Amino acid sequence: MRVTVSQPTRRGTRRSHGVRAPAPTVASMTRLLPVLATAAVLLAACTSDAETPASSGCDPALAAWADAGFSGAIAITAGGETVCEEGYGDANTALTVFAIGSVTKAFTAAAIYDLVDSGALVTSDRVGDLLPELRGPVRDATLMQLMTHTSGLNGSAGADHQPLWRADAIAAIGAMPLAFAPGTDHVYSNAAYTLLALVVEEVSDSTYREHAMTRILDGFASAGFWDGAPAAVGPRAVGHLDDGSTGEAGDFAGPHWALDGNGGLAMSMPDLAAWTHALFTGGVVSVESAAAIADPVVDLGDGAAETPGWVARDASAYGEPFLAAAGGGGDVGHDTMVVWIPSEERVVAVASNGGDVSAEELMAAVGPALAAGDPIPAPDAPGGTVDPDVAAAIVGDYRLDTGGAYRVSDDDGLRIAALGADAVEVLFPPRDAAAADAVRTHERAVADLLAGETPAGREELAALEDEFGPVGGAEPAGTIVADGELRTYATLATGDGPLLVWYALDDEGAVSAVEAGAQPPALDLVTDGDAFRPADPAGTGPDVTVSFAAGVLTVTGPDGAVTAQRD
Structure with missing residues (x-):
């Protein structure tokens, strides 16, 4: 499922650099943990003796997924040795460099532990003692609380790819109200990792970027920053x-404190795989610190736990424990995932x-079959070409x-767009009761936001009015799942006229993603006998068919058929 957006106004589009959560609840906190299970399965299967390796070591069946729309790179290692390296689609080499988004947090946590190893820090240090100019209630949060998203901070210090100086980042974070007292709850926060990077710069004898390159990334040739210097090296x-x-x-000139520490790094997948092995085997920080990074700290439920920079999963559901980090959804247009399974390293x-198949969709589609020892399934083949006269x-x-x-x-191919909440609900039905509950919760939170009933909402309305004029009200326009996050649409009455927006909120109601000036959500259609279905190679989109007869459009989904009359 893809969301079509035509020439949007990106008013500092705030997209999370990574998505992690214990359960599919709301907003962008929905996609990582289920995907990690299949990622672990894929890794185990790709290192099995039963497969016939391609010249790259990767299963040749993965090429069919490239034909279906996966564009990216894969690197798999075992015991530090390469098992698979390959690039697909537009990223046609394994050495292609990607922005790794919130996987950056794993590197920032490692930088903190490097300073712990040197004796400059302990993880129980209060951030306010380390950054004297920091104000506000977050001063009492410890480094461990910042690393495990229990500081109470919510959201980001600034918008991606908008200039943010060091002093402004500290002032913005100090002014943030806490969602809860430090150490009493959990909410994912980019701002927490911005603070950690500021601590690294304050305590070390160099800048955050210099420390990262010389102490944490030394020896990994492609590694660097997506924007600014030292830059990542490679295509x-x-x-x-x-x-x-x-x-x-x-080519963003900076200053870069909106992303430094929480989402600014870039590298090739072979280097990311090699660095992950080095981290957990004592090659980046001490063996003791590597063990501390891997040790679960905050129970997230369902066998998941927060560790510094990672999410840990126990063996209860998937056979063996593993750790993972993921990042993406930002305005770079990349998504990255890395998984560490301690057994066999x-x-x-x-x-x-x-492209039409993201990294997470690839994992979700092929992982279950690999777990059963079955061949990698082929992508869902598109139907025949739609006859121009029929279209x-x-x-x-x-x-x-x-x-x-x-x-x-x-x-450019047959497409159907849904206009209005009732149309969206039929064309993009929730997959189950839990998903339906999550949609309702998210819609209520967005309604509160746009009514100005929350601090985040009042800030958002002020930003909207600065750009589009007075906002006279918001009409609900439906909710979909796209790129692993819930997106709730609304039509705003503004001084410039009607404006379609969508929001993705986190569990505390903060804006993790927003698009202003969007087009209605839409699906590309392919033929399916006498009807049409979504173009959906990975089989992760809505379970609907669309048919036409005598001026009547019929959408058939899990709850039956709904008809619409042609104007």
Whole structure:
């Protein structure tokens, strides 16, 4: 499932650099942990003796997924030795460099532990004692609380790829109200890792970037920063956003404190795999610190736990414990995931740069079959080409009795867009009762945000009014899942006219992603006998079919069929 966005206004689009959560609840905190299970399975299967390796060591069946739309790179190691390295699609070499987003947090946690090894820090140090100019309630948070997202900080110090100086970052974080008292709860926070990077710079004899390069990334030739210096070295993957436009190319001049510490690093997947092995085997920090990084600290439920910079999973559901980190969803257009399985010292690192199959969708699709020892399944093959005369006969607008509508177009393949909350609910039905509950919770949170009933909402409304004029109200326009996050749409009445926006919120109601000036959510369609279905190689999109007859459009989903009349 892809969300189509036409020439959006990216008002400092705030996208999380990584997505991690204990359970599929709301917003962007939905995608990582289920995917990590299949990632672990894929890693085990790709290192089995039963497979016939390609020249790269990778299963040749993965090439079919590249044909279906996976564009990215894969690197797998066991015991520090290469098992698989390959690039696919636009990223046609394993040595292609990707922005790794929130996987950066694993490196920042390692930098803190490097200073613990030197005696400069202990993880119980209060951040306010280390950064005297820091104000606000976060001063009482410890380094461990910052590393494990229990400081009470929520959100980011600034928007991605907007200039943020060191002093401004400290002031912004100090002004943030805490979601809870430090150490009493858990919420994912980019700002926490910005503070950790500021601590590294304060305590070390160099800048955060210099410390990262000389102490944490030394020996990994491609590693560096996506924006600014020292820069990552090697051919760079061009990221693609939801609307098909290219992402940030790495030429942002800075200052870079919105991303430093929490989402700014870049490297190739072989280097990420090699670094992960080095980290957990004592090659980056001491063996004692590596063990502390791997040790579960905060129970997230369902066999998951927060560790400094990583999420740990026990063996209860997947056979053996592993740790993982993931990042993506930012305005670079890359997604990255790395998994460490201590048994046999196995690592898998996967990145994607857009296309119809993301790294997580690839893992979700092929992992279960590999677990059973079955061949890697082929992607869901698209249907036949839509006859131009057939397409021309069905293009147009179709209206529901409840007020919403569908717009069918054939500009570059057949596409159906949903206009209105009722139309979205039918075309993008939740997969189960838990997902439906999550949608309702998320919609209530977005409604509160746009009514200005929360501090985040009042800040958001002020930003909207600065750009678009007075906001007179918000009309709900439906919720979908895209790129692993819940996105709730609304039509705003602004001084510039109606404005369609979508929001993804975290569990505390903070904005983790927003798009202003979006087009309605849409699906590309392929033929399926006498009807049409979503173009969905990985089988992760909505379970619906669309048919046309005598000026009537019918959407059939899990709850039955709904019809709309052509205007």
